[in-house]
Amino acid sequence: MPRKLESETIGMLLTDVSRLLRGAFDRKVNAMELGITPGEARTLIQVALTEGIKQAEIATRMGIEPMTLSAYLDRLEALQLVARVPDPADRRAKNVVMTDKADPLLSELMAGLREMMNAYTKGLDEAEREALCGNLRTLRDNLRRLDPCLAGREKGAVE
Incomplete structure (x- = not known):
């Protein structure tokens, strides 16, 4: 039987919620009609969070293949929302930075996502939201510390 x-x-609850x-997220980004795809939106958020790091590090943080990230960055660069600049420590590498043109789009995106999350966390007061975030940070930090596959990954990775 x-x-x-x-x-x-x-684990099951986190998998379902994720x-x-x-x-x-994908539906919200599409409904907002920002002119970027959900993958590009995730990339733009990650670039804003990690301003000036290498493309390979961004791909690792997002859990996607470098070629997938490169396609997202190509499109964001064509829209003049990000720029690839030489890494001062490694002439062969490129770092990714936001452009001023990205600021209004990023502000609109984040406002829409805050609205979405406020709806999904309805019923949790501010203290409960903070406790949830704290507990998730503890779980994330424990996973990074205890899982050998995650060793050496940067703090603050966002999907």
Whole structure:
């Protein structure tokens, strides 16, 4: 007889929430008609968070292939939202920075995402939201510390 697995474990709940949030993010970005795809929006957010790091590091933080990131950056660069600049420590490498043109789009994007998250966290007061964020940070930090596959990854990675 097949075993009945518990579906309300931390891991299962996080997996479900992550999947649902990603879909909601994609739909929200598409509905906002910003002229960028959800993948490009995630990339733009990551560049804003990590201003001036190498492309390969951005791909690692996002958990995507470097070629996928390169395609997102090509499009964002063509829209003049990001720029690739020489890395001062490595002449062969390029770092990615935001342009001034990205500021209004990023502000609109983040306002829309805050609105979305406020709707999805309805029923949680400010203290509960802070506690949830704190608990998720602890879980993330423990995963980075204890999982050898994650060793050496930078803090603050965003999907």
